[in-house]
Amino acid sequence: MSKVMAVNAGSSSLKFKLFQMPQEQVLTEGNFERIGMNEGIFTIKVNGEKIVQHRPIKDHKEAVDLLLKALVEKHVVEHLDEIDAIGHRVLHGGEKYKESTICTPEVAQDILNMKDMGPLHMVPNYTGYRAFADALPNVKHVTVYDTAFHQTMPEEVYLYPIPYEYYEKYKARRYGFHGTSHQYVMRTYAQLVGKKETDVNVISCHLGNGASLCAIKQGKCVNTSMGFTPLAGIMMGARSGDVDPSLIPYLMDKTGKSAAELINEFNRKSGMLGISGISSDARDVDKAFREGDPKAILARKMYAQRVMWFIGSYFVQLGHVDAIIFTAGLGENDASVRAEACDLLTEALGVKIDHELNKTIHGKTARISTPDSKIDVWVIPTNEELVIARDTVRLLNLH
Secondary structure (H helix, E strand, C coil), rough: CEEEEEEEEEECCEEEEEEECCCCCEEEEEEEECCCCCCCEEEEEEEEEEEEEEEEEHHHHHHHHHHHHHHHCCCCCCCCEEEEEEEEEEECCCCCCCCCCCCHEEEEEEEHHHHCCCCCCHHHHHHHHHHHHHHHCEEEEEEEEEHHHHHHHHHHHHHCEEEEEEHHCCCCCCCCCCHHHHHHHHHHHHHHHHCCHHHHHEEEEEEEEEEEEEEEEEEEEECCCCCCCCCCCCCCCCCCCCCCHHHHHHCCCCCCCCCCHHHHHHHCHHHHHHHHCCCCCHHHHHHHHHHHHHHHHHHHHHHHHHHHHHHHHHHHHHHHCCCCEEEHHHHHHHHHHHHHHHCCHHHHCCCCCCHHHHHHHHCEEEECCCCCCCCEEECCCHHHHHHHHHHHHHHCCCC
């Protein structure tokens, strides 16, 4: 038996989940929020009890020190040397890392070397790794890449139609993200229906504050909606998704803002937030939608349209689709989003869902399509941390 920590470090956050493997038992989980700000939040769940501390948390090193101290004080572990390994979510693996990897000094340095490909995520990913490595110098680490699952996309799909030299010199291409989530729900679906992964074609819809869709043919990714960065694809909580790139110089000229300022707005002030003017949180937009707010209604319609566009194009690419899978925060919990997207697919693709059943499904696995639907529709909760723990056990040969 092994104790394995799965870690997801963001710019001002750090999520964690400690597993007993191979039983896949969660011993504790939680997160740090507002790291580096005046009042941080440390949440840890022990024996079913959620414990919340409000206190300043200077940096990721202090967060890790607080976590390790809490693990012993709460008797999650009696000694820190009980932790056998740590797996880290890393946003970008570029073309070099096509699968999860044991973290060596070279691998860790590559995280920093690729920071230009994910400036909002890569430095925090490295900082989280470094904090754990310094605190637990004898523990082995594994890096698990958001982009890895998408590296099976064919060249004609992942390349941009721009001068080829930009790909040759600078690796400018589509990479895709949320790969661990898409892979997990595809594998779970195959197990649920008693098929091999190589026998299933699915469209996975990871709909959260960040969102992406993935076309999976015979168990492998052949297309995905995000691109060089997580800004591309469908409309999201605060990200615009796909826009005409000529908008940037046009808006620079009209507003006097720099390209960096506009990209920041496309990342942080657009999507549901930008259209509704209310929030990037879909729950707030949904409340306003039900109250008849016209911009909230528009935001929801735009969101459903974009989900439908990608599902439709992926259906054509795959040729045959066994299931459409909804996962992540909205996909698992927002019945209205699922209904709005599926209803737009009924006439063209024959997709039909049981609307009464759909309303009851929140964060649990269920097939929500009707018996006469031409494509099955499933809700499958994602578990990216478990993917990280499994890859860590496999690569380090832990038992």
